[in-house]
Amino acid sequence: MRLTILGGGGFRVPLVHRALASEESGVDTVVLHDTDAERVRAVRAVLEERSGGRGPKLVVESDLAAAVRGTDFVFSAIRVGGLTGRSCDERTALGQGVLGQETTGAGGVLYGLRTVPVALKIASTIAAEAPDAWVINFTNPAGMVTEAMSSVLGDRVIGICDSPVGMFRRVARALDVPMGDAWFDYAGLNHLGWLRRVLVNGRDVLPDLLASDDALGSFEEGKLFGAPWLRSLGAIPNEYLYYYYFTRDAIASAQAAPATRGEYLLEQQAGFYAGPAAGSATGGAAERWDEVRREREATYMAESRDAAGVGERDTADLDGGGYDRVALALMRAIAADERATLVLNVRNRSALAGVDADAVVEVPCLVGRNGAQPLAAGALDPAAAALVAAVKATDRAAIAAARSGSRRAAVKAVAGHPLVDSVTTAERLVEAELGALPELRAVLTRD
Numbered sequence: 001m002r003l004t005i006l007g008g009g010g011f012r013v014p015l016v017h018r019a020l021a022s023e024e025s026g027v028d029t030v031v032l033h034d035t036d037a038e039r040v041r042a043v044r045a046v047l048e049e050r051s052g053g054r055g056p057k058l059v060v061e062s063d064l065a066a067a068v069r070g071t072d073f074v075f076s077a078i079r080v081g082g083l084t085g086r087s088c089d090e091r092t093a094l095g096q097g098v099l100g101q102e103t104t105g106a107g108g109v110l111y112g113l114r115t116v117p118v119a120l121k122i123a124s125t126i127a128a129e130a131p132d133a134w135v136i137n138f139t140n141p142a143g144m145v146t147e148a149m150s151s152v153l154g155d156r157v158i159g160i161c162d163s164p165v166g167m168f169r170r171v172a173r174a175l176d177v178p179m180g181d182a183w184f185d186y187a188g189l190n191h192l193g194w195l196r197r198v199l200v201n202g203r204d205v206l207p208d209l210l211a212s213d214d215a216l217g218s219f220e221e222g223k224l225f226g227a228p229w230l231r232s233l234g235a236i237p238n239e240y241l242y243y244y245y246f247t248r249d250a251i252a253s254a255q256a257a258p259a260t261r262g263e264y265l266l267e268q269q270a271g272f273y274a275g276p277a278a279g280s281a282t283g284g285a286a287e288r289w290d291e292v293r294r295e296r297e298a299t300y301m302a303e304s305r306d307a308a309g310v311g312e313r314d315t316a317d318l319d320g321g322g323y324d325r326v327a328l329a330l331m332r333a334i335a336a337d338e339r340a341t342l343v344l345n346v347r348n349r350s351a352l353a354g355v356d357a358d359a360v361v362e363v364p365c366l367v368g369r370n371g372a373q374p375l376a377a378g379a380l381d382p383a384a385a386a387l388v389a390a391v392k393a394t395d396r397a398a399i400a401a402a403r404s405g406s407r408r409a410a411v412k413a414v415a416g417h418p419l420v421d422s423v424t425t426a427e428r429l430v431e432a433e434l435g436a437l438p439e440l441r442a443v444l445t446r447d
Contacts, residue, residue, distance in 0.1 A: 008032025
């Protein structure tokens, strides 16, 4: 079986390769495609050093069509504009007093505007060169990008995120319940979902968790949101909902930080990719990569944890096993028809009440050889449903703007997000990004 990784020079690619090597995946060839040859060189050095010549054959291919031709699975993990673009999104938004996070608020919309056209080109190339391939989308903003790609690939593109399963593990530990014994009733959009029930032997034990100060204080979301707010909600929100529920706190913390997340990663990863250990004859690439990875994991969402007084991440959340495990579980379930239930980003059909059939939502899905079938999730509570509707409308406005190339449409998309408080702010954001990022200028070519 052939697997193509788009964004093959990405920092997290060794996690995927590690997962492939640790189990019988059925993958015999991994194709790495990236627009940056030096990044691929560095990542290939890590993979070869870690594998010791064992595992799938590695192929580097610079041409997109050749990379996907005849492949069975595509992992798409691209970053249009790189970390420089992410840093620009963050600083530009914070300079206007709004959130610049890469998937949430103004930053997410700006990132999506320059990413959607590239994702559509990738989808069209896959449709032409590998029409039977399954595409697993890692690229953020995952819900928006997966929805854009689904207009070309239909149900053969599936978006993934490790936030829900990470939450499930933490909740299970807090409840002292084995993961396999529980059903997690979760629904929403990518980075905008809620855990509403935890069923064990047919009984909802989430109220037990919400009633216990000690249990809520033992895991990330409990500390991040606080017991009083979680009891008010009657649910556990995805950690990214901190940006909606505590917007002013999140912005103030980000503005006070010495560097944004993108700036931190840009400096950190530049050191790795340029360092002598990355691909040198003397080795050390894998050790250096793992050191940088652990630093990265430890500082994940640091500004939000600082604002909430949460402190350092639990050591159980630092192994880096997230996207890779979800992607491999999804690939295995499809390829071997091993039935699995996974929370994925797929077209809604009728799973989430109040959302149309083609909207990409994040819900539990039954996965097998026929892909991912969303399971009925029912309706969200009115406040959550209204937020989902507003963010989904923004996603679609951004996709339309990216397709049309219209600057006015781009301003409309940014201004429509619930976390952007002014049309004037949206206009300033788009103009600033157009001046700073050639990737966005290439998309927004008309008024």
